[in-house]
Amino acid sequence: MTEQAQRRTPAPPPGTYLGMPTFQKNAKVQLADPQLRSNLRHATGTIRAKRAERVAEVPEWEQLRLAGEAIKNRTLRHLDTYLVQLEESLTKAGATVHWARDAAEANAIVVGLVQAKGVDEVVKVKSMATQEIELNEALEHAGIAAWETDLAELIVQLGHDRPSHILVPAIHRNRAEVREIFLREMKQYGTPAPEDITDSPAELAGAARRHLREKFLRAKVAVSGANFAIAETGTLVVVESEGNGRMCLTLPETLISVVGIEKVLPTVEDLEVFMRLLPRSSTGERMNPYTSVWTGVTPGDGPQEVHVVLVDNGRTNALADPQGRPALRCIRCSACLNICPVYERVGGHAYGSVYPGPIGAVLNPQLRGISSKIDQSLPYASSLCGACFDVCPVRIPIPDMLVHLRHEVAEHKRGHVGVQQTAMAVAGWVLSDHKHFELAERAAGLAARALPNTTHLGPLPWPASPWTRARDLPMPPAESFRTWWRKERGEAR
Amino acid sequence: MAHRFGVGPRVALFATCINDVMFPGTPKAVVQVLERLGCTVEFPVEQTCCGQMLTNTGYFDAAVPNVRNYVKAFRGYDYIVGASGSCIGAVRHQHPMLAEHAGDPGLAEAVADVVARTYDFSELLVDVLEVTDVGAYFPHKVTYHPTCHSVRVTKVGDRPYRLLEKVKGLELMPLEAADQCCGFGGTFSVKNPDVSVAMGSDKARHVVDTGAEYLVTGDNACLMHIGGLLHRQNSAVRTIHLAEILASTEGGAA
Ligand code: SF4
Numbered sequence: 023m024t025e026q027a028q029r030r031t032p033a034p035p036p037g038t039y040l041g042m043p044t045f046q047k048n049a050k051v052q053l054a055d056p057q058l059r060s061n062l063r064h065a066t067g068t069i070r071a072k073r074a075e076r077v078a079e080v081p082e083w084e085q086l087r088l089a090g091e092a093i094k095n096r097t098l099r100h101l102d103t104y105l106v107q108l109e110e111s112l113t114k115a116g117a118t119v120h121w122a123r124d125a126a127e128a129n130a131i132v133v134g135l136v137q138a139k140g141v142d143e144v145v146k147v148k149s150m151a152t153q154e155i156e157l158n159e160a161l162e163h164a165g166i167a168a169w170e171t172d173l174a175e176l177i178v179q180l181g182h183d184r185p186s187h188i189l190v191p192a193i194h195r196n197r198a199e200v201r202e203i204f205l206r207e208m209k210q211y212g213t214p215a216p217e218d219i220t221d222s223p224a225e226l227a228g229a230a231r232r233h234l235r236e237k238f239l240r241a242k243v244a245v246s247g248a249n250f251a252i253a254e255t256g257t258l259v260v261v262e263s264e265g266n267g268r269m270c271l272t273l274p275e276t277l278i279s280v281v282g283i284e285k286v287l288p289t290v291e292d293l294e295v296f297m298r299l300l301p302r303s304s305t306g307e308r309m310n311p312y313t314s315v316w317t318g319v320t321p322g323d324g325p326q327e328v329h330v331v332l333v334d335n336g337r338t339n340a341l342a343d344p345q346g347r348p349a350l351r352c353i354r355c356s357a358c359l360n361i362c363p364v365y366e367r368v369g370g371h372a373y374g375s376v377y378p379g380p381i382g383a384v385l386n387p388q389l390r391g392i393s394s395k396i397d398q399s400l401p402y403a404s405s406l407c408g409a410c411f412d413v414c415p416v417r418i419p420i421p422d423m424l425v426h427l428r429h430e431v432a433e434h435k436r437g438h439v440g441v442q443q444t445a446m447a448v449a450g451w452v453l454s455d456h457k458h459f460e461l462a463e464r465a466a467g468l469a470a471r472a473l474p475n476t477t478h479l480g481p482l483p484w485p486a487s488p489w490t491r492a493r494d495l496p497m498p499p500a501e502s503f504r505t506w507w508r509k510e511r512g513e514a515r
Numbered sequence: 516m517a518h519r520f521g522v523g524p525r526v527a528l529f530a531t532c533i534n535d536v537m538f539p540g541t542p543k544a545v546v547q548v549l550e551r552l553g554c555t556v557e558f559p560v561e562q563t564c565c566g567q568m569l570t571n572t573g574y575f576d577a578a579v580p581n582v583r584n585y586v587k588a589f590r591g592y593d594y595i596v597g598a599s600g601s602c603i604g605a606v607r608h609q610h611p612m613l614a615e616h617a618g619d620p621g622l623a624e625a626v627a628d629v630v631a632r633t634y635d636f637s638e639l640l641v642d643v644l645e646v647t648d649v650g651a652y653f654p655h656k657v658t659y660h661p662t663c664h665s666v667r668v669t670k671v672g673d674r675p676y677r678l679l680e681k682v683k684g685l686e687l688m689p690l691e692a693a694d695q696c697c698g699f700g701g702t703f704s705v706k707n708p709d710v711s712v713a714m715g716s717d718k719a720r721h722v723v724d725t726g727a728e729y730l731v732t733g734d735n736a737c738l739m740h741i742g743g744l745l746h747r748q749n750s751a752v753r754t755i756h757l758a759e760i761l762a763s764t765e766g767g768a769a
Contacts, residue, residue, distance in 0.1 A: 405700025493743030
């Protein structure tokens, strides 16, 4: 029997994130899909407008952003202290704390905990940390089925797909596609979708509800992430819209939460700022429908065995880099994705990570380093328009960070002789001194005089092809400003 | 008019490299408007470029000589003006970072000094010369694209609109999704040409939909990109820099 046939859960697409080609290549493929572009334009446009409306209602929004930034900065500055405090508080509250240096360690810990309970399936609360460490596949390899219960994550899982957005992982799918996926796949993994199901949102949600219900009622172990972890009290917080997370957090006997070490906040009071920033930035709601808050074990109520796995997985690298540290302030609201004109056109799959969009372009190279093709290309996946910074609730200076990462990539490639290196060396020489610059100017003027009747250049061969394939290039005029000035005003100044 | 020739301040013109070579009409227009308003304009010949292309591609070391050049050319002037939100933004926002990168405190100090006197053309007019009506006449339908760096880095705010409103004969057509990037992005336009063109095509479509005869911005680089798309599509919409509209007068040619 093939591995395919033995699987418990739908297989994701073949290949790995890190093995993906550059952003430029992936983007070209995504751009060619008109359905994807129209799904994304519609979805990002709607959520963008909602966010803008909800943010405009809060006159002190900028103060809230500054507070969010300051709280996160302080926490990160003393992260060692707060993490130890978090461990103490959690332990006191009856939870067991595990530390994981990387994805492999975190996955081994979770697999071990599930195996110790003698079960072969878990239900999952939507969580970016578990997506990042690719926990589902690690569990699958150990013969354990991990069922996604967030509606959009369920669509992705049943669709043998990858998430393409932090908050709305199936944003690239429309209703008709979801209906097809449900009809085809649900019956293979549990309660089937009704044969006569339409693509109305109510019917689709109904099918998901029935499909998930049996899994909620059967599961003995749940796996979650956390939006926030309070050091002072050992309290974990999950913010969600559907209530499916709440089912996982309350019904099973054992709860395992996988939490990135940057999720810690010092006190419950600090939560106030983020509970105002997050829903408005992320779903464009004044308050999200479900916020689950729990502190270790409460006897006779909810999970009686509680584990928390604190994961580093590259975060201390980012922490050690003064230019990279601000990325750890991210609360995964996805406002930067929704506003990003690049993301809107290519979608999340081009970024080679569970973290797409502007934050992905800075976070992935921080967490994973810049040795892969995809991570080297991500800092260039932006026009540096700056819209992401404007909407980020914790004021992460994404454009500046992208420029710094480009510097790192350029330094990493120092010594290579490529088109870009040569072009930049020539440009550097030309621009370093006005005498060099004037030589180049004269060359441009000569070219212009050689083609006196041409105002624009059309499609040209390489190296001008990337520009001229779709855009004409204006001819430089025969006389530069400098030459004109000299003629008109003389040599002196 | 508040100022007459030789009565206004002495202003150093930062032509910017792309305007110098490709769009000399823009710095000429700046000279014209400023002299009309009574300023004395000087052009320090040592100047080259803000270095943004090198900086934004990650070549910090290669960009440092541009910073030194800028300081050398413009030190000692009270007012330095450039007609590009993007280049002025790069001087203000990136030169201090590059000076720090160079590890040269003397340079950092000189940069801080020069940066504080550096203005986008629209800022110099509205904030320093305190004029919005520069006596311009441009009897055409025009739509304005607020370029990203002029808005988010240089922060010119509504100054360009205030200047355009006062141009006689000009009809300003509202642009849909005006705040969205046109997709130029410097080397982004050739490193990610497909995404850049996809963004630019949407911008060009919105521009055409306004029914305007001219697309105006404060950045010729963005205009070269959007204009390149419009020209390929044989569109009748022409591109023009804000300074050139402001330089047009009833007597002179538009
Ligand atoms: S970077 Fe800022 S805007 Fe983007 S997801 Fe993180 S918190 Fe939200």
